[in-house]
Amino acid sequence: MIILKIGGSILTNKDSKISEVDAASLNRIASEIKASMDNSPKQLVIVHGAGSFGHPPAKKHKIGEEFDESEYPQKRLGFCEIQNEVKKLNMFICEAFIKEGLPAIAVPASSFITATDKRITEGNLDLFKNYLAKGFIPVIYGDVVLDNELEFCVISGDQLIQYLAINLNPDKVILGTDVDGVYDKNPKTHDDAQFFDKFTSLKDLDILEGTTNVDVTGGMVGKIKELLFLADLGIESKIINAEVKDNIFKVLENEKVKGTIISRGN
Ligand code: ADP
DSSP states (O other): OEEEEEOHHHHBOTTSSSOOBOHHHHHHHHHHHHHHHHHSOOOEEEEEOOHHHHHHHHHHHTTTSOOOGGGHHHHHHHHHHHHHHHHHHHHHHHHHHHHHTOOEEEOOGGGTEEEETTEEEEEOOHHHHHHHHTTOEEEEESEEEEETTTEEEEEOHHHHHHHHHHHHOOSEEEEEESSSSEESSOTTTOTTOOEESEEOSGGGGGGSTTTTOHHHHTTHHHHHHHHHHHHHTTOOEEEEETTSTTHHHHHHTTOOOOEEEEOOOO
């Protein structure tokens, strides 16, 4: 079984102020997945990010931060707004997949997962496994969930990858994003960024410029941390560029694709 994450960065126009799907990317990725499924049928789980659908409302409502009891109704409504926004993106994605002939079924995290201090602590994957066993492609995505400590929190697609990989024992974990993999600094803003074929420990993070500043690293550090945790459990993953045509097809077909492998040293 393969767990494939498609980053919000590829599926949405992140710079746009309004929630906008990148239809060309989405349709191309859907057709690459279909071509691979036709070529060699396999169990597949899709995780996708929230991109421009989730981040602005999550920021606006400060979900995941502590708040006064009096703010509860407002926060609750904010929670609903975010859940609804990410669901819209998911709908576009499932629609594109179904049109391609892929049996995509949405399984929203907000409907079966609970967190404690922003980490997933409860969730029953029986239904998820059942869908997989019956040949569906479960699609799960960055979402809001109830939190035992903070009432509400955001769960990223990257944390979902980690949770699913631990519980579903996949043969492969692939993350498609909008860069070739991990560099020592943001390749979008630094022409001299050095590429890494492999990451093996948290210590490797020290070589990243600005690792203490979330804004500078734009989500890459959080991603690597989740994946290194998986590596410690013996589950290898690979970050690849899903914007490069045929990369998704090739990686699903075990063909060589440039990317950064996150694994234990040995
Ligand atoms: P996604 O939405 O695909 O999950 P993110 O936008 O969260 O991806 O993270 C990918 C982005 O991280 C890239 O577009 C890149 O600009 C940025 N980034 C920041 N630092 C790095 C780095 N050291 N190596 C690679 N990408 C980086």
